Amino acid sequence: AQSVTQPDIHITVSEGASLELRCNYSYGATPYLFWYVQSPGQGLQLLLKYFSGDTLVQGIKGFEAEFKRSQSSFNLRKPSVHWSDAAEYFCAVGQLINNNDMRFGAGTRLTVKP
Amino acid sequence: GAGVSQSPSNKVTEKGKDVELRCDPISGHTALYWYRQRLGQGLEFLIYFQGNSAPDKSGLPSDRFSAERTGESVSTLTIQRTQQEDSAVYLCASSLGGRGPYEQYFGPGTRLTVT
Known part of the structure; x- marks a missing residue:
């Protein structure tokens, strides 16, 4: 089964x-x-996704x-x-076999210092 | 169009009581997911429905948890004999089904507090 690891529980950066x-x-394939x-008190919103093709994908909000593949990584950058970027960020991996369930990482909480 | 809706938005219950949480997915979405999110933690997969296939129940933490889905519409998550550790936000998501990991659209969640 696929799994996701987000090594950083909490990150603080300056604006x-x-x-x-x-x-x-x-994941094997x-x-x-x-x-x-996930912004405070709100639901989850998709930032971006990778299915195939160009390995650098652009998302919303400048992300x-x-x-x-060689590092089994999918790092998010801005x-x-x-x-306003202060929020919880979740990475997820899906598969294409008999179903299309996804597994989420534990999340990284981003704090932005003024 | 309407997004995923969940009810109630908040539920406070006494330990030992049963609760039912409801999810209305986006019309046309054949896949439906339930997740649990404890305070300060990530999403914990509970159960997945895809069309008329047998649901993937691999994430249900105990036999006190069960879920049903009527066709490709409403789903209910039932927690029997609630315990304090069941306190969490329960998120529902839906997506287009078939072959392909489509984007999941999340509802606002139900915040369950067991006293």
């Missing part, structure tokens, strides 16, 4: 600084990868992520963080 959130997955964001 305007760059951001990278790590995600590692375990080509994974389908997602990043979701991007790069799929690196060049300049805004205070």
Whole structure:
């Protein structure tokens, strides 16, 4: 079964600084990868997804992520963080077999310092 | 169109009571998921429905937890004899089914507090 690891439970960055959130997955075939964001008191929203093709994918709110098969990683990046980016970020991996269930990582909480 | 809806939004119950949580998925979405999110923690997969196939119940933590889905519509998650450790936000999500890991659309969740 597929699994996802987000090594960083909590990250703090200054507003305007760059951001990278790590995600590692375990899956035998080509994974389908997602990043979701959960703002305080709100539901989960999809930031971006990777299915195939270009390994650098662009998402909403200025986020991007790069799929690196050799490292089994799908790290999320943003060049300049805004205070409104403070939230919980979840990486997820899906599969294409008999069903399409997904597994989520434990999440990384992002704090943005003024 | 309407998104995923869940009811109630908040539920406070006494230890030992049964509770039912409801999820209305997006129309046309054949896949439906339930997750549990304890305070400060990530999403814990509970159960997955896909069309008329047998559900994937591999995430249900105990036999006190069960879920049903009527066709490709409403789903209810039932927790019997609730315990304090059941306190969490229960999230429902739906997606297009078939072959392909489609984006999951999440409901706002039901916050369950067991006293």
